[in-house]
Amino acid sequence: MLKQNLQQKLQQKLSPQQIQLMKLIQLPTQAFEQKLSQEIEENPALESGKESVDEFQDNGNEYDDTGTESIETDINIDDYLSDDEIPSYKLQSNNYSSDDEDNRVPYSGGITFNQHLSNQLHTFSLDPQEELIAEFMVGCIDDNGYIRRTIDDIIDDLAFSENIYTTHEEVEKILEVIQQLDPAGVGARSLKECLSLQLKRKEETKDRKLAQDILDSSFDQFVKKHYAKMAQKFNITMEELKGAIKEIERLNPKPGGAYSGNQTIIEHIVPDFTIRINEGNLELSLNARNAPDLHISREYDNMLKGYSESKEKSKSQKDAIMFIKQKLDAAKWFIDAIKQRQQTLMITMTAIMNYQKEFLLTGDERKLRPMVLKDIADQINMDVSTVSRVANSKYVDTPYGTKLVKEFFSESMKNEQGEDISTREIKKILQTEIDNEDKKKPLTDEKLSKLLKESGYLIARRTVAKYREQLDIPVARLRKKIL
Template sequence: MVRLSQHLALEQRLTPQQILLSTLLQLPMLSLEQKIKTEMELNPVLEEAEEMEDIQEEEEILDEDPKEAEEIREEFDQLENNNKTEEEEKYEELEEETNWEDLVNDEDNYEFRLPRDKNEEEYKRPEVSQTTMVDHLFEQLRLLNLSEDDFRVGEYIIYNLRDDGYLDKEVTVESIAHIFERNPEDVEKILKQIQVFDPVGIAARNLKECMEVQLLHLQFSGKQEIALKIVQEAFTDFVNKRYEKIVDQLGISFDDIREAIEVINKLNPKPGEGYWDSSQNYVIPDFTVEKVDNELIVSLNEWNIPGLRISPHYRRLIGKSKSLGKDVRQFLRKKVESAKWFINALYQRRVTMLKTMHAIVDLQRDFFEKGPEHIKPMIMKDVAEVINMDISTVSRVVNGKYVQTDYGVFELKYFFNEGMEMTDGEEISTLRIKEQLKEIIKNEDHNKPYSDDKLAEMLKKKGIPIARRTVAKYREQLGIPIARLRREI
């Protein structure tokens, strides 16, 4: 039986403006540039104000006929008030709170102009021409006297290399032979030819084969012969630094192993690295923090963000809207509203990001003045309380953003870390603990490296109460192997 009922409930909804602002906050500078370009393509009312002279020319056009300019302003305001939906009326109060005069600098033009130094020289990022690893290998493949079928096999191998230069694990000689209806021996022969391309060891199937190819390619000497023998016959023991077993198995001395290690250390374990790839991401800082006259100056990197405004052409068209159809008026109203929302969101993004960065600088002042070794424990809640915003807002600002300082470029997440109380009551950052751990391991006796228990004991002597398992966790995060694998002879 169908029954009708009523119930009362509260729910929280984000306005379209809040959703847009949240989206823009998460974007780093390069992504924001693309977002602005996309928005300008979708919204004809929105345009780029490249030069102040262009803006002044449009203002002069409107000032030529004051009566027409007044009609345009009236129609522009009327578009905002007419045909409002229930949803728009619901958020009308919120819209009225926005200070459009500060936002657009000129209420008659609805422009968003970034503050720029008039003496600052404008420049564009040059496109750097680079050769990729695939291009480099194809140049060498074409030099081989291969048949068309063999060339296709070589082409397939090159296209299935990983970024580190190794052949993809899912691609085997047998699978390639099956695809091209060839004998596995023929495919193996082509693979061996590619492996001696520059860089030597490319297209290897594992680390052992990569090192073996490089050793075979070197001019032979006694040291290289022993190194090759170790790689071919005792590779597992060598990787795990079981040198005593290698001595017994191969009948060589520790001096021989020491000389072989010198040769092996010169090999390239990842021959594919070092080549430019279009998919690589280049870090462009979103902020710059400079120390000028003992004062820390925070600036937002906006040199490639265009100034935006609502097109004067469409504003004149709105002034003649009485002659336009209802659909055209509705279209213009929506596009104008969308443009204003976007400009407002860009303005709010700028304000929020600067407030957040200023708070980080104030809380981490010792870092920016004295260096990374003076970083303090800090969590996002600390910044949120300073700027009086939610932690989620701070998280969006920090996500994927970088800052350029006098000590290098750092991701904003770098400044957020847990702390630990020392025996003297002082708070110490986990980053500083890791730096001290790294320094102890760097200065240890490499013949007898410290165990995790010994490392924990040494840190406790420095006033840092830390457990062995915490030392092991930090060591793994630093990419430092266990004591046995750090041992040298």
């Protein structure tokens, strides 16, 4: 049974222009410049740079003191359009495009790591089937240089996908060929095998022979750094063991990384803000590349004037004026959006700078105040998401180096006096304690927790473990060294 009913709903939806503004705010300087160039290229009504003041005066328009066009007193396009039959939806401009999500940066191509290995196969004498198997196995090698699949899996895949039926012995034989390729250690199935392959290519010495014995029969003890047990097993002194360990540490655990790393995209950081100290006061400035000079094209103004003054208005002229209105609306909105972006960036960063004033004046991370996104959002009466967009992708040049804005944010904990302190301060102290520890007997998480408590920071052992992992520091056993 069909029914009809009326229902009132109040919904809030972001317009395409609002979505685009949010995208502009989160863009760092270099990406913003690319977006700006793209917009100028696609919209002929938008021009960059300053026009001459004489030209402005000749046209009889109003301009501000800087010689740029005043948006408020700019062209009123509706004065030129008097045809009420044109539906409004035809005069609206949608500035959102799915292409805006494509943030990939093109970079020059070269031969891949797998192609590099395949090219070396031609130096070996292989029959046609062995060549096909070798090519397939090279394709199984990951970016680090390892074959992560078992021989049985490779045999099954060769049968199903390549229609090649082979044996375990033949695949093992081909694997030995692949393991002779450069860089040394490529084609290994485990870290142990990778290190062993590299050692075998080096000229044998006493230390290297001992290192090979350690890999062959005491690899687990080596990984766990049970040095005393290893010295006892091989009946050697700690000094002799130290020489063998150094030989192993010189090996590359990721032989493919050196080659594949050449294909990565190199990002150059351009600070969006600059903070300087002038006579004890902080001064904030926005990178000039974030504040371009834009104006509406004069040619479009003349085209509209010509249309309004003409007595006969043809259909083609009406179509042209609709196109001009779309481009002018888009250009005006884009100029306004850039101004709003500049204002939002400066307001947000000023609040962050004032909040962390003590740290920025001294550079002492212990003076870094606990600060979350909501603290800044409440100060500037903006949404937390807007502050997040500014903080996550922007860099600031300070007297103490270029820093990511989000590094100024941290959670808080209380010390013995009940004062709120930044977790960044605790991590800094934790890092210092570990750097200065006795590497023969590294500090456990329990001992680190006691040291922090002695300094007035009531931190539990599991919290110390969490901060240590965030600092990418291994457990005490793995920090042990033979000195």
